[in-house]
Amino acid sequence: MINNDPIIELQxxxxxxxxHVIHKNINLNIYQGEILSLVGGSGSGKTTLLRQxxxxEIPAQGSVKILGHSTYDCDLELLRSLRNRSGVLFQQGALFSALNVYDNIALPMRELHCLTEEMIRDLVMLKLDMVEVEAQHVNKMPAELSGGMIKRVALARALALDPEVLFLDEPTAGLDxxxxxxxxxxxxxLRKELTLxxxxxxxxxxxLAALSTRVAVLADQSxxxxxELADIIKIDHPFIKxxxxxxxxxxxxxxxxTLP
Ligand SMILES: Nc1ncnc2c1ncn2[C@@H]1O[C@H](COP(=O)(O)OP(=O)(O)OP(=O)(O)O)[C@@H](O)[C@H]1O
Known part of the structure; x- marks a missing residue:
């Protein structure tokens, strides 16, 4: 379900x-329940926008609001709570190599300092079940996992604190x-079950075609x-073509x- 409350507002x-100018006057609202895909050429500033x-990262100018709060002038406590309401699956460094599967997923929970180890254990097992990884893998180190398994465990960690917003940087890169x-x-x-x-x-x-409800195209610094994908492909722009x-x-x- 998509509704009209912007979860993220870039102005x-x-x-x-x-x-080196990367972005010029980017304006974008992202609404609750949508899957917005950001595409653009290499170096067009997609990851930087995600990090903002x-x-x-802080842009040179402009504002970012997430879950109704401006992130550049709020106090640390609010910033921490906003971060806890977002999950991220980074393309690189998805898991901490020195921690096993269990501890990777438990880490954000432990950082809250308010959950007992017993609660954490139940939650870790629940998250593993959500991403369809069997319990027998909990003691494995990241180096012992396949690429697909690493993505799933990293997704379990991104979902550790039941986020409302999930950021995925190239989620299927490197998978056959x-x-x-x-x-x-x-x-x-997960999107259906968790209303993410x-x-x-x-x-x-x-x-992109399987998941996106909308697509945003970064080119020419804008x-x-x-x-929607069906409308985007009709636009006459060299990168889009x-x-x-x-x-x-x-x-x-x-x-x-139906292609043009
Ligand atoms: N901290 C930084 N300092 C200097 N330049 C940076 C920094 N971060 C990113 N850049 C530059 O900004 C541009 C945009 O980088 P970004 O990683 O956001 O692009 P991208 O669209 O995600 O690229 P790709 O698809 O190749 O991952 C690149 O030219 C990059 O070298």
Whole structure:
């Protein structure tokens, strides 16, 4: 279910690294219950925008509101509670290599300092069950896990504190097609069961087409298009044409849409 409350509001965002301008006047509302996919060329600033939504980076200008609160002028306590209401699955460094599966998922729970080890154990097992990982794997170290399993355990950790918003950076990168498909199905199921709002960066058109309720396209330092995939592909912009309507794009999209 999507409703009209913006969960995230970006207004007039400008980002610069030295003299390198990454974003110019980005405006975007993300609504409760949607899965918004952010696409753009390499270096267009997708991950940076995600990090700004998570208040891990501050733009040169503009404001970010998450769950109704402005993140750049709020106190640390509020910032911490807003972060606890968001889960993140980063593309790199998804798990702490020195911690086993159990401790990776338990970490955000322990950081709350208000749960007993018994409660944490029950919650860790519940999260593992949610991501369809069997209990026998709890003592394994990340190096002993397959790529698909790492993604699932990292997702369990991202869901550890029952977030309202989930950020996914290239969630299916590095997975072969069957693993990617089963991860997509898992995200679809979780979104329905947990009424999550999901913001995802992806280059993968299968993932994008299967999951997105809306797509936002970053190019020329701006958001050049925001909308449903069926409308986005009709827009006459070089990046959109190349990304969605090149040979690979056409092969994926012709199964789900009528192409121009
Ligand atoms: N902390 C930083 N300091 C300087 N430049 C940075 C910093 N973070 C990102 N950049 C630069 O900003 C640009 C956007 O980076 P970003 O990682 O957000 O792009 P992206 O769209 O996610 O790229 P990709 O698809 O390749 O992952 C890149 O040119 C990058 O080198």
């Amino acid at each position: 007039g965002l400008y980002t610069r690294f030295g003299s 939504m998570l208040s891990l 097609p069957p693993l990617s498909e089963s991860f997509i199905k898992l995200i679809q199921t 709002t999901i913001i995802m960066v992806t280059h993968d058109l299968d993932t 958001l050049v298009a925001v909308g 190349e990304f969605f309507l090149g040979e690979r794009g056409r092969n994926v999209l012709r199964n789900v849409l």
